[in-house]
Amino acid sequence: xxxxxxxxxxxxxxxxxxxxxxxxxxxxxxxxxxxxxxxxxxxxxxxxxxxxxxxxxxxxxxxxxxxxxxxxxxxxxxxxxxxxxxxxxxxxxxxxxxxxxxxxxxxxxxxxxxxxxxxxxxxxxxxxxxxxxxxxxxxxxxxxxxxxxxxxxxxxxxxxxxxxxxxxxxxxxxxxxxxxxxxxxxxxxxxxxxxxxxxxxxxxxxxxxxxxxxxxxxxxxxxxxxxxxxxxxxxxxxxxxxxxxxxxxxxxxxxxxxxxxxxxxxxxxxxxxxxxxxxxxxxxxxxxxxxxxxxxxxxxxxxxxxxxxxxxxxxxxxxxxxxxxxxxxx
Numbered sequence: 001x002x003x004x005x006x007x008x009x010x011x012x013x014x015x016x017x018x019x020x021x022x023x024x025x026x027x028x029x030x031x032x033x034x035x036x037x038x039x040x041x042x043x044x045x046x047x048x049x050x051x052x053x054x055x056x057x058x059x060x061x062x063x064x065x066x067x068x069x070x071x072x073x074x075x076x077x078x079x080x081x082x083x084x085x086x087x088x089x090x091x092x093x094x095x096x097x098x099x100x101x102x103x104x105x106x107x108x109x110x111x112x113x114x115x116x117x118x119x120x121x122x123x124x125x126x127x128x129x130x131x132x133x134x135x136x137x138x139x140x141x142x143x144x145x146x147x148x149x150x151x152x153x154x155x156x157x158x159x160x161x162x163x164x165x166x167x168x169x170x171x172x173x174x175x176x177x178x179x180x181x182x183x184x185x186x187x188x189x190x191x192x193x194x195x196x197x198x199x200x201x202x203x204x205x206x207x208x209x210x211x212x213x214x215x216x217x218x219x220x221x222x223x224x225x226x227x228x229x230x231x232x233x234x235x236x237x238x239x240x241x242x243x244x245x246x247x248x249x250x251x252x253x254x255x256x257x258x259x260x261x262x263x264x265x266x267x268x269x270x271x272x273x274x275x276x277x278x279x280x281x282x283x284x285x286x287x288x289x290x291x292x293x294x295x296x297x298x299x300x301x302x303x304x305x306x307x308x309x310x311x312x313x314x315x316x317x318x319x320x321x322x323x324x325x326x327x328x329x330x
Contacts, residue, residue, distance in 0.1 A: 010038055017271065018047040022054055026231070027271045032224045035268050041260060045298030048267035052299045055275040059329040061237070061302035063115035063149065063279070064108040068096045068133065073121045075188045077176075078250040079213055079243060082121040101136060105144050111316045112330065113305055116140070117149035117172060123189060124153035134166035141167030149209065154189060154197045160204035170236070171201035176212040178225040185216060191229075198233055210235040211281065214265055215243035215257040223265055227272040238276050239304060240266060242283030259291040263298060270299030277302040289322070296326035 017031050027035075038044045070091045073082045096118075105116055118133060125133060130152075137148055150163050151172035160171065176182060179191040194210075201208050210230060214223060230238055242262060245254045269278050279302030284292060303323075305316050323330045 007040065010034075010040070011043065014038065014043060014047055018051065021051055021271055021274050029224060029228060032227070032268055032272055033221065035271055036220045036224065036264055041263060041267075042294075044267045045263065045294055048270040048299035049297050051270050051274050052278075052301050056277065056301045058327070059301070060296075060323050061115075061277045061279065062113045062330065063117065063302070063304055064104075064113045064306040065117045065119045065151070065304065066096060066101060066104045067091070067121075068101070068118040068136070069094055069120035069122065069125070073123070075123050075186065077186045077188075079185065079216055079246075081246045081249060095132065096136075098136065098139070102139070102143065105140055105146060108306060109144050109146055111305075113316070114147055115149055115170070116144070116146040117151055117170075119151040119172070120153065122153055124155045125159070127159060130155075130159050130162050134162050137163065137166035137168055151209075154193050155200070156197075157200040157203055160200045160206060164204045164206055168206065170207040170209055171197075171204075172209040172239075173197045173201070174212050174239070175210050175226065175229060175233075177214075177216060177218055178222040179229060180225060181216075181218045181222045195233065198235070207236045208233070209237035209239065209279075211237070211239035211241070211279065213241040213243050213283075214262065215254070215283075216251060217254060220261070220265070224268065224272070227269050230276075231273055236276065237279055237302060238269065238273055239279040239281035239302075240269065240300075241281040242286065244283045244286070256286070259287055262287065263291060263294050266295045266300050267298045279304055292322060293326050296323065296328060301328075 013034065017027060021027055035044060070082060070093050072092055108116055118136065140146060140148055148168050149170040149172055150168045173194055175191060175194050182191050198208050198210060210233065212226060243251065243254060245252050266278065278300050280300055281304040303319060305319050320330055
């Protein structure tokens with residue numbers, strides 16, 4: 001994309017769009033494309049940060065995950081190391097041990113992290129296996145003060161109600177990317193399957209976390225399409241992952257997108273999703289500290305902390321210092 005623009009007219013238009021969003025009105029796709037093309041990235045981020053402050057305050061919404069079932073997934077998602085058709089050497093197990101689970105939960109609670117999620121590989125946790133995971137959630141609910149989340153694939157309303165009864169408050173189901181781009185990356189399920197899962201979570205009274213991965217070959221226009229789809233779904237939390245090309249997956253040789261493009265994406269998402277938690281997620285370890293600070297002062301107000309599913313993230317202590325340097329409360 002050509003990021004050239006004329007400064008004075010663009011500055012006035014940026015101010016007008018910011019005022020429009022701060023007044024509670026939705027940004028248009030035309031304006032979102034304009035924002036993505038601004039030459040002054042600092043002005044864009046500063047405006048996004050003012051919107052963040054107005055609607056979301058100054059606190060970082062923190063969360064952590066544990067890989068509760070790993071590997072042997074039947075799906076063909078091109079980015080994923082846990083698909084059985086991709087030979088990546090990832091760990092394979094059916095259930096996390098309860099001692100390991102509780103240790104991870106307590107460690108995260110002691111670190112001050114607010115939310116904790118069990119994440120499973122596979123298209124969906126079969127109904128016959130759900131009671132065992134619900135037992136884990138009940139123990140977590142009884143023995144910790146963590147806000148519990150679940151990410152267990154494309155499950156239906158009955159399973160969502162089971163999770164809610166076990167103490168789960170939020171369900172995670174990434175839309176991953178724009179619906180127009182998704183079929184180039186996965187053929188074993190569809191965006192509509194994901195929407196049905198999100199509707200089931202809502203019907204069970206759960207909050208919804210849904211975001212995706214940038215840098216998989218999509219255009220900025222498709223990222224904007226994706227953000228508007230998330231706005232239409234009215235999700236509560238939007239994790240932004242940055243593709244970490246994993247050897248053995250079809251996306252292993254995908255060129256890395258620039259830090260400038262990542263920063264722009266986060267800022268534009270804030271304009272489209274002004275009231276939502278927009279969350280640093282996987283892949284951010286490759287960013288410079290300056291870029292992470294610019295994003296935290298450019299619309300981002302959440303972070304997935306600790307180890308990710310199959311990659312390593314920033315250390316929690318390092319993140320604490322990062323948030324403090326950005327002037328955010330943890």
